[in-house]
Amino acid sequence: MNHFQDAGMQSSRDWPSDRFESLWQEVVAAAPTGPFTIEQVAAMPVITHPDWGKVPASAWVQITGKLEQRTPMGSVHPDGEEWFVRTSEGNPIAVYVMTQSQYPVGSLVSIIGRDAGTIRLADRQGTLREYPAVIGRPIERSAAREMQVASKAASGGFPVGMIAIFAVIVLIGAWLGVRVMAKRSSAMGASRIRAVADRARQRGGFAVSNSASTSDRPLSSKSENS
Structure with missing residues (x-):
């Protein structure tokens, strides 16, 4: 038999109790048709990393971990299951x-x-142990993935603010790189134009001097005879 300990009353008794049923109905009212959506979660005051010794009674909490066991609740709640979820800290919930x-x-x-x-609950060795208990619904998978990514970014040594600063630095670096390349390209273009102009002037000077020397030459002997 499971013994449910009320966090508010601190008294042990068989469940489902009135409080258990009340919390169950609150969850149904919050997500009546299925898993929680990201919009629903965003509007809720959720404790994402609960400290089980300090969580206020009946607070909304988020649990993320590996599903290790599923057991139908049977006649207690035909539409319910008891799950055991082990969090990344190793705690079974x-x-x-x-x-x-x-x-x-x-x-x-x-x-x-x-x-x-x-x-x-009795563990596999038959010893009674106490576990934190939560009454809830899963978060829809796409929303859960987004929240896990955000959580890793915030807890993995790269706060969201630092990520934003890094992105700005990258953008500024890319902009400066484009400016430098543009200046180099402009300078190379100007150098080529000057080189072409210099060659044109040199060729023009040769043509002028060649034509001048031709006009200064004496007539051929044939012309003189004529």
Whole structure:
């Protein structure tokens, strides 16, 4: 039997409790037709990296990790499943979702849901352990990919602001490169024009001197005889 511990009341009891059902309905109301869209997520006050010891009761949280286990909730909630998702920090999270058959075990999933406190479950050795519990829905895959890329950019040592500055530097460098190439091209063109002009002047001078020397020469002997 699962024992659901209410984060607000700090009391253990079998679930589903009234609070569990209330959180379930809140998730259904927030995303009534299926996975959360990026527009819905953007409008929600979501805690993206929850510190489970400090998360306010019933806060909206985001969970991203590997789906390790899926179990139908049966008569408790015929339209629901219990998932175990292991985050990148290695923490297993119990997530209660409306059935989403397109997510196979082993896939990367992102879920938005209500923090539901902790739940006590027996592990594979039969020892009761407490896990953070979330009641939610997955984020649609295209939106999840965009959010993961943004999260990596922000947490991988390259803040968004630094990326923007780097992009500006690249653009300025490209602009300066074009200006330098244009100046070089202009200078080369001017040099070629001067060289052509110099050759033209040299040829013109030779033609003039040649014609002048011809007019100064005496008539041929044949012309004299005539």
